Amino acid sequence: MSSSPDTVAREVARRRTFAIISHPDAGKSTMTEALALHARMISEAGAIHGKAGRKSTVSDWMEMEKARGISVSSTALQFNYEGNVINLVDTPGHADFSEDTYRVLTAVDAAVMLIDAAKGLEPQTLKLFQVCRHRGVPVITVINKWDRPGRSPLELIDEISERIGLTPTPLFFPVGIAGDFRGVLDRRTGEYVRFTRTAGGATIAPEEFLDAEHAAQREGSDWEAAVEESDLLSEMGQDHDEELFLAGETSPMIFASAALNFGVRQLLEALVELAPPPTGREGIDHHEREVTDPFSAVVFKVQAGMDSSHRDRLAYMRIVSGEFERGMVVTHAQTGKPFTTKYAQAVFGRDRSTVDTAYPGDVVGLVNAMALAPGDTLYTDELVQYPPIPSFAPEHFAVLRAESAGKYKQFRKAMDQLDSEGVVQVLRNEVRGDASPVLAAVGPMQFEVVTARMKTEFGVETSVQNLPYGLARRTDAESADELGRQRGVEVFTRTDGAILALVSDKWRLQYIEKEHPKLTLEPLVAAA
Numbered sequence: 001m002s003s004s005p006d007t008v009a010r011e012v013a014r015r016r017t018f019a020i021i022s023h024p025d026a027g028k029s030t031m032t033e034a035l036a037l038h039a040r041m042i043s044e045a046g047a048i049h050g051k052a053g054r055k056s057t058v059s060d061w062m063e064m065e066k067a068r069g070i071s072v073s074s075t076a077l078q079f080n081y082e083g084n085v086i087n088l089v090d091t092p093g094h095a096d097f098s099e100d101t102y103r104v105l106t107a108v109d110a111a112v113m114l115i116d117a118a119k120g121l122e123p124q125t126l127k128l129f130q131v132c133r134h135r136g137v138p139v140i141t142v143i144n145k146w147d148r149p150g151r152s153p154l155e156l157i158d159e160i161s162e163r164i165g166l167t168p169t170p171l172f173f174p175v176g177i178a179g180d181f182r183g184v185l186d187r188r189t190g191e192y193v194r195f196t197r198t199a200g201g202a203t204i205a206p207e208e209f210l211d212a213e214h215a216a217q218r219e220g221s222d223w224e225a226a227v228e229e230s231d232l233l234s235e236m237g238q239d240h241d242e243e244l245f246l247a248g249e250t251s252p253m254i255f256a257s258a259a260l261n262f263g264v265r266q267l268l269e270a271l272v273e274l275a276p277p278p279t280g281r282e283g284i285d286h287h288e289r290e291v292t293d294p295f296s297a298v299v300f301k302v303q304a305g306m307d308s309s310h311r312d313r314l315a316y317m318r319i320v321s322g323e324f325e326r327g328m329v330v331t332h333a334q335t336g337k338p339f340t341t342k343y344a345q346a347v348f349g350r351d352r353s354t355v356d357t358a359y360p361g362d363v364v365g366l367v368n369a370m371a372l373a374p375g376d377t378l379y380t381d382e383l384v385q386y387p388p389i390p391s392f393a394p395e396h397f398a399v400l401r402a403e404s405a406g407k408y409k410q411f412r413k414a415m416d417q418l419d420s421e422g423v424v425q426v427l428r429n430e431v432r433g434d435a436s437p438v439l440a441a442v443g444p445m446q447f448e449v450v451t452a453r454m455k456t457e458f459g460v461e462t463s464v465q466n467l468p469y470g471l472a473r474r475t476d477a478e479s480a481d482e483l484g485r486q487r488g489v490e491v492f493t494r495t496d497g498a499i500l501a502l503v504s505d506k507w508r509l510q511y512i513e514k515e516h517p518k519l520t521l522e523p524l525v526a527a528a
């Protein structure tokens, strides 16, 4: 029996679904662990950190699950915090940065931009931030590693305003320079929150609350400096404004040390107080599905081969509306076929109850979801189909070949599967033929993922040969012939039917656009 809309509305109101966007090494795993510690999912931090030789191939979260026995899927970590349900959706970071990350960001309602105090904005953070901006996802900024020497708060604030046009509105201002982190001034109450270190940063850092007078006595000029700089920000209008935050113009900012667990409670409170709860979504028919409407969900990630003994395929869906109950039969909007969800439980390992029922904002993994692809919609009752997930412009292109011609059948099958999972985009044309598809990727690591999976899951040795193209444009059948005659251009058909022209570089593209203004050459970015 499904719950009433009132129950669903109550569950939605206490949910927050977010992702951490950061450059490798800014402290995402450490912060994830610190959040789990504050949510009392683990009793001590340091399961992962401070230990040399951890395997880089195993996801940090899986490692954490093994070490601490908490409920973690490779994609989402769900925890309770003071009566709220928080979903932290993992963004694949590091070198395998790919389209996957973009898709994950379609499943969240807010993002935490984690910045290293000494390094400031770094390239991957910037890329991910642009995706958030494009999707209108509000961003909370965390300046991490404040326990280490770094830049000044105002310098970091200026860098963010100037380089990405996002105005930081610190909720808390650090007392003590980077490297001498004493506590924070709560800019909304004027109160001082003083932190105390714990041994190895393994447990929650005790906090002491002092009024301004006692803070000044305790910290002297460090307190005065924090008050002065905070006042300066207020004069410039850099105080939190919920409307501007939700509109993506400002970003509440927190100073933290994930390693010492300083500022972590402040981040959780900011998420609960300021980040938006899940909302409904508009279908392609322009009708909005409200969160309290019957069940619907969007598949945002498909992953195969998690378990080497079973060739399973997991589809992760973010629930958009209604209540999910394990075992319910839903309809797959793209094919109109029924899909039974009885294997929803396996994904969450030990903690079965978390996925017996789920609500909007939650992420549920479906086992053996062979027919599901990223962007697909599942629903019950009234038909709904959500817009496809934008596919981002690939910038790397390579030919993939099987080393042995005898493996062609497996090669073809594997290619189809990786294509439908969205691991890479697959392009073909008549000249190259079926045996030499061209892979198009956002990042070159995607090619390595393909060759590794070809070998381990399908037993096919493959080789990749990079192609000298740097960008792709969408074109049409009318323009294809003329484009095919241009130097530095090759025309392909993508599996979804789109006709793409690969061009060597932007100068070549500009030249062709100038010489042949009638040809269709449209950018691919966010072509939803």
Ligand code: G4P
Binding pocket: 022, 023, 024, 025, 026, 027, 028, 029, 030, 031, 048, 049, 050, 051, 052, 144, 145, 146, 147, 148, 256, 257, 258, 259, 260
């Ligand atoms: P990532 O997931 O974003 O890649 O970063 P991760 O948490 O693995 O952190 C990268 C390094 O930064 C780790 O050090 C981690 O301990 C350290 N770190 C994270 N947050 C803080 C912080 O608030 N303060 C300080 N001082 N360090 C922080 P490592 O030397 O690479 O590993 P380990 O030896 O500590 O495990």
